[in-house]
Amino acid sequence: MLIALWRWIDDRALNDVDKRTLAQIEAVKVASGVIVGGGGLFALYLAARRQRTQELELQVRQIELAQRDRVQVHAEKVAEDTRQDAVERRVTELYTKAADQLGSDKAPVRLAGLYALERLGQGNPGHRQTVTNVVCAYLRMPYTPPDEQADLNEPTERQQREELQVRTTAQRILADHLRDEPLADRAQPPSSPNTFWAGIDLDLTGAHLLDFALAEARLVSINLNDATLAGETVFSGTTCELAFMQHTNFKGLADFRGTEFTNSAWFTSSVFADDVRFDGDQFYRPAKFGRHVSFRASAFHRKACFEGAAFSGSADFREVNWLGGAASVELKSTVIENPETTSPEADAAASAWPDGWHLAIASNHVTLERT
The missing domain is CATH 2.160.20 (Pectate Lyase C-like)
Known part of the structure; x- marks a missing residue:
C-alpha cells in the first residue's frame, strides 16, 4: 500500500520538495494506520477463532463426560441388578432350605427351620410377610396335643411333646416380631437391632x-x-x-x-x-x-x-x-x-x-x- 501511495505522489509530479515530502510523510502515516488497523482486525479474528475452538473443545469435553457418566450409571445399574439377583437367589435358597427343614420328622430340625426363617425375615424386610405366612401355615397344620397323663416313654407321646415345643417356638417368634418395643422385663443390649x-x-x-x-x-x-x-x-x-x-x-x-x-x-x-x-x-x-x-x-x-x-x-x-x-x-x-x-x-x-x-x-x- 505504501508503494502504491508513493507512486501516486510521483505521478502527481509534485515539484515542490516540501509538499512532496509532506505528502510522502502523510502517505506513510496512512499506510501505517491501515497496517495497524489490519493487524488489529487480524488479532480480533485470531481471538474469535481461539474462542470458538475453546467452545468446541468444551462441548466435546462435556459430551465425553456425559457419555462417561451414562456408561458409569449403566455399569452401576448392572452391578446393582447383579447384586440384587444374587441376594434374591440367596434368599430363595435359604427359604427353600428352611421350608424343607420344617417338613422334617425330627423336632430339632424343624426348630432350626423356624430360626432360619426368622433370620431371613429379620435381614430382609421385603420378605417378612412371606416368612410370617409360612410360620402361620405351619401352625395351621393338624395337631393333636400331648396327653399329660400319658407315658413319656411312648414314641408317639414323646413326638407330640416335641412338636408342642416347636409350635410354642413358632408362636413366640410371631409375638417377638409384632411388638413395637421389647417387653420391659426382657433385657435388651443397647446396640440390638429393631x-x-x-x-x-x-x-x-x-x-x-x-x-x-x-x-x-x-x-x-x-x-x-x-x-x-x-x-x-x-x-x-x-x-x-x-x-x-x-x-x-x-x-x-x-x-x-x-x-x-x-x-x-x-x-x-x-x-x-x-x-x-x-x-x-x-x-x-x-x-x-x-x-x-x-x-x-x-x-x-x-x-x-x-x-x-x-x-x-x-x-x-x-x-x-x-x-x-x-x-x-x-x-x-x-x-x-x-x-x-x-x-x-x-x-x-x-x-x-x-x-x-x-x-x-x-x-x-x-x-x-x-x-
Whole structure:
C-alpha cells in the first residue's frame, strides 16, 4: 500500500520538495494506520477463532463426560441388578432350605427351620410377610396335643411333646416380631437391632394354639376363625385394624385388656369357656372397639367384663348365650361414642346390647346401665 501511495505522489509530479515530502510523510502515516488497523482486525479474528475452538473443545469435553457418566450409571445399574439377583437367589435358597427343614420328622430340625426363617425375615424386610405366612401355615397344620397323663416313654407321646415345643417356638417368634418395643422385663443390649416387623397380617385360621400370647402387638389384621386356643390367651395392649375370631374356641382365660380394634372385630358364634376381659386395670386401659364389633350368637360360660370399654361404632350382642347368667356380663362405665351408628353388615342394623342393659346419659357421654 505504501508503494502504491508513493507512486501516486510521483505521478502527481509534485515539484515542490516540501509538499512532496509532506505528502510522502502523510502517505506513510496512512499506510501505517491501515497496517495497524489490519493487524488489529487480524488479532480480533485470531481471538474469535481461539474462542470458538475453546467452545468446541468444551462441548466435546462435556459430551465425553456425559457419555462417561451414562456408561458409569449403566455399569452401576448392572452391578446393582447383579447384586440384587444374587441376594434374591440367596434368599430363595435359604427359604427353600428352611421350608424343607420344617417338613422334617425330627423336632430339632424343624426348630432350626423356624430360626432360619426368622433370620431371613429379620435381614430382609421385603420378605417378612412371606416368612410370617409360612410360620402361620405351619401352625395351621393338624395337631393333636400331648396327653399329660400319658407315658413319656411312648414314641408317639414323646413326638407330640416335641412338636408342642416347636409350635410354642413358632408362636413366640410371631409375638417377638409384632411388638413395637421389647417387653420391659426382657433385657435388651443397647446396640440390638429393631426386631419389630410392621404391616403384618396373621392368618391362623383353624390353628390349634396353646397359651397364645400376643401382648403389645401392632399388626394390620388377625384371622383366628375356627381356631382353638387352649390355655390362657393374651392380647393385652395389642392394636390391630381387623380381627376375625368367628367360631373360635377360647378354652381358657381370654385377656383383651387395653386391646384396640381400630376398624372392626368379629367374635360371631365363638365360645368363651373361661373369663374374658375387655376391662382395664392399673396396667392397661379398657379395650376400644372401632367401626363395628360383633359377638352375635357367641357363648360365654363364665364372666365377661367390658367395664369401661369404649365403643366407637356399632355393636351386636344379639342371640348371645350367657351361660353364667345375666349377672355374668359387666358393661358399666362403658363409653358409647356414636349411639346411632349402624352395622356395616348387609342388614345395617342398629346396635344391639345385651339383655338387661340400656343406653343412658352420663355426665359427658352415653353409657350403658342395667335395666
